[in-house]
Amino acid sequence: MTKENRLRDTLREKLREVYDVERLLARVSTGRASPRDLAHIGKTLRQLPPLKDVVNDRQSALLQFAYDSIDLCPELSESLESALVDDCPLLARDGGLIRDGYNEELDELRKLAEGGKQWIAEYQSREAERIGVTNLKVGFNKVFGYYLELSNANKDKAPEEYIRKQTLKNAERYITPELKEYEEAVLSSDDKAKLLEYELFLQLRGQVHEAQGRLKRTADQLARLDVLQALAELAVLRGYCRPVMQKAPVLEICGGRHPVLDITEPDGTFVPNDTVADYDAKNLLLITGPNMAGKSTYIRQVALITLMAQMGSFVPATSAVVGIADRIFARVGASDELSRGQSTFMVEMTETARILNTATKRSLIILDEIGRGTSTYDGVSLAWAIVEFIHEKLQARTLFATHYHELTDLSLTLDRLTNLNVSVKEWEDNVVFLHKIVEGSADKSYGIHVAKLAGVPRSVNERATEILGQLEASHGGGEITISSTSRSSDTQMSLFAGQEHPLLGLIRETDLNNLTPLEAMALIQKWQDSLQGDEYF
Template sequence: MSRMLQQYRDAKALHPGMLVLFRNGDFYELFEDDAELGSKVLGLTLTKRDGTVPMAGVPVHRLEHYLGQLIKAGHRVAVCEQMEEPDPKKKIIHREVNRVVTPGTVTEEGLLDPKSPNHLVAVFATKSSVFGVAWVDLSAGVFGAADVPAARLTDEFARLNAAEVLYADGQAGTITEAASVVMPRTRSPRPDWTFDPTTATQALKTHFQVATLSGFGFEDDQPCLTAAGAIVVYLQETLRASLSHLRRLQPHRPDTLLTLDEVTRRSLELTRTLRDAQRDGSLLSVLDRTVTPMGARMLHDSLLAPLTDRAAITARLDAVEELVKDHALRGQLRDQLDACSDIQRLATRVSTARATPPDLAKIAATLRLLPAVKAKLSGRRSSLLAALEQRLELCPDLRDLLDRALKVDPPLSAKDGDVIKEGYSPDLDELRKLSSEGKGWIARYQAAEITRTNITSLKVGYNEVHGYYIEVTHANAGRVPADYVRKQTLKNAERYITPQLKEYEEKVLSAQEKSQALELQLFNQLREQVAAQTHRLLNTADVLAAADFLAALAELAASRNYVRPVLVDEPVLDIKDGRHPVLDVILPPGTFVPNDAAFGPEAGTFWLITGPNMSGKSTFIRQVALLTLMAHVGSFVPAKAATVGLTDRIFTRVGASDELSRGQSTFMVEMTEAANILNNATRRSLVILDEIGRGTSTYDGVSLAWAITEYLHGAVGCRALFATHYHELAQLAATLPNLRNYNVTVQEHEKDVVFLHKIGPGNADKSYGIHVARLAGVPEPVLARAESVLGTLEARHQLPVGTPPPAVETPAPKPPEPKPTRKKPTPTPVAPPEAPKRKPAGPTLFDDPNGPPF
């Protein structure tokens, strides 16, 4: 085994579970199993070293490109670099891993989505069915933690959308089982000692230099602190750089946020579409009018965790309203913000000593814009905008330092020089002068040598391989002076050196080397000075993000004619001419049909909506949920008027799909989602149901739908919209005082049906499924036969209506929450209609003497 291959294996042993990119001259090489995996992921040619060892490689100048591919594929990578220049006298070059890149720790701009956070998550299981969860967006300096009940672990993982997850080796089975549905591709099991509560918590205290974490809002024995400490240990091992930009650990307070479980986030397509998981077509895509990556990430997080505190929501709405009304202010502020760089991620790269000269130049340019931004925020009436103006630090000392030290458009690498301004360092200026005067000296020397030798074609030149030289053509070889020493032979000329030229070469080259070394030293010192101000830069970034977020919501409201919602404490909802925020943008102007929605003591709290497929039932109920959510974010809403009662949770039960990986059928998934709603909804919740019971037989399905409706109406008493094809449920309006029947208006003429997409009082008596099949292109013979079968079934086997079976006991209502606005009437128990009894023997529908209808 060669010594180089042993170096590679040593690096692998120190970085288990990682691909090692091993620098060898102009390539980074992969060997053995890494080579085989890398060739598949990166599309590389697989060869063999010494005829036996699998090998693949990528060019040095393409490293970032291939790193990006590996990170997107979920791999962790250790870069093993040559730590010295090749020396013919040495048999082996010293190499070591100087960079580790993982999906959760990446900070490079080209490897990150600028509009989304990049979370590294750690999870710690306890014996009490509580999980400690901590997360960090290393690129933005955001660090949070919370203790999460087992039932909520999946929802938290879905909210965080982790790029990488850490857990103890010994808890791997427990954690992957609890959150396997939303676990990221990159899973990094860690030694158990890194999740030891004492060790992890001490690592956290050492990082923050505190004796207790109570100052951050935690108790020192909380499980989430163990997870947070494990993150710190992991980052110290992988980054090998300062973590000073992680300046505080923020407690996550679910009680101050509107709870959205993973099913609801997915069903409402908040950040990704259901069909293809793309950002385009989601609520986020149509609401996002931000002009900075920082503001875009704030909007993303706000949609996934809306507020429930009325004062906090009102403060946002006040700020948005002021910016909506002042068009000039909004436009000027957005123009200033648009010119700002992503200070959050730039500050992180500075803090971790990875910032390049252009990174510092971007920080300097943004700092120069701050006075103008502050001026736009000055004198605002809304408390939130005024607070942002107070928080915005102009950092004049830092701006002055960067302006004095850094050239406006520096090169990517400080090693190349030309980064530091003239006048910043007298020593550097002197060395540069010596180097720059070389051109003039060479010109004078060449003229003198031409005069001395009378060789008019004589030239003095320089290249990096041979240094300075005098070039004389072969035709003039007889005129070469005796003090010329031959250096190189060319096809048509000879190159020489003289003692005087050699002396000057050593002087100039020494100055150039010293100049580059000094400039690199000055840049590193400058970066350290900026890093010492990371906390101020991150505070500035927070202000810019919030200003962009609010201005973007105002721009959206002004451009789409949105209205400010009225927030009230009572669990009511009153929307006039509401529009679906996504379809209102996607569809041609003026084609979306607006609808009203009213819930309250007089209007009822439960809407049972019947009507045909494709008529707009699903769109309407999602629309109500999205407008409610937008109001809690602090956004204006697409409507003529909207009063929104504060909501603690939004639940959805929409569509159906198998989860074969978990062994769950469509109906099992449906019932699991329904159970979650029934067990966790409160009077302040908003529940959206799009079909219940369709995954089983008609009789089972209508019975379940009947019972679920009764329970939500009586025992829970929440605001609910239930879109269904079970027309039989309309009978419940006679016995459930807060239930109202609504349907989608349809115009029918012979076999033609026009869906008006308008929601009105009353219930539909059929679903027009065959008409929808006709629109889908089902062959006419099939449609004709379906109509025949439908007629037979309706005539012979229609569920009886109006003859209820013996009543069943309805669950007792939950105790009312404090300060109810009105006492709910007690529902009268009503049972679902009895299905026809089946005879144990004898002819059935399929034994009809005239033949089955099929």
């Protein structure tokens, strides 16, 4: 389908005219379908013949199967088209949903109801001429229906057959046997027409319900065609490749990209990465690197590429060899379940336990920063033991992202573990994330640099750098001691809002109207000097 642009375009054009048949059938089966729902089913059935012709005589087994499985339901399509008007109302009991000519009895009732206005006008004109009153009126109200109205000046001209029904200040109202007889016929015909329309609607809905199985199979094939053309169009537009599927638990992705970020990020900015996980070589990938470098994105894109390949889609990569996975396990993100009394770490361990107890050699596992929700030593110990368990017991293809650099030493004892890291460029005390996965382990997490990018006050970052140096100096052994802060501050930081800088008060109180340009420049210079080295900036 990726090679036939006209096929994709024609399918999209035809599918735009197709409604969600499965949802409509659900309303039919529960007795909630409206006339408009039946009309949408009818419109869909009318689109099936040309749509079915589009996929006829195709080499693809899926397209040929779709052609064979789509049921045109010609008898139902004809019934719905001949019975329902083009613009059906929402409510069946309001009438106006059945075409003229579909039912003779309904046509007669409609003619009688529609002819009532003309008859009333002719009757008014005839009576006015007969009794010689030009301003005679025929009206209607809900109390006693149609009536004749004569002004007080002309009430003496009322014939004997006029039966007085109501007296007003300036007029008298009358009824006649002829008027009442026709009124009964007109009013009852409208009610009878609506009741008959509702009965015909129920018959049509019953026909749709009887064909529900055939329509459901057709709806499944329409959905399949929609998915196939959408995936093919995406593959062509984004340059996806056709993956090679194998039974062996291998994973070889060249130039892999995240299918969502590849679209949402500006063109050319997303960095592709390779992935190789082979049981005969290395199938446990330990990824280290700083925050914001792209570790989580990388392991998620590998899982998504595997999933897309197994569902029959092309994948966002230059080339891909994907071994079929029996299941894909993911332990990413941080969340808690307060309603169940479970902390973030408890949720993390519960999900990890499920993976360790159910994964097999044919599974794909992605784990993101396991153990971060507890103390450092506990976290490292758990992560270490989990990696060993996966390597020795599960032997599954695994991507394990972590900030625990101690885990990289496992490559010395575990044969199928390889260290990867996200490359970073340091320049003038700044960090540039290259988002490229390379071999080897990272030696820093650059957490302080990330805090700086996030807008953490400079004094906090400087203090963190100072403490980090003391911790690294004490890492070799002995007691860890951290000196108290070397600078005092009269400003106390608030938990909920930032303290206003004292300089803002001086600026607010300055009278600019009484300053010369030179005085203003001198004052600005003074303020600038006072801000140099200020812990707020």
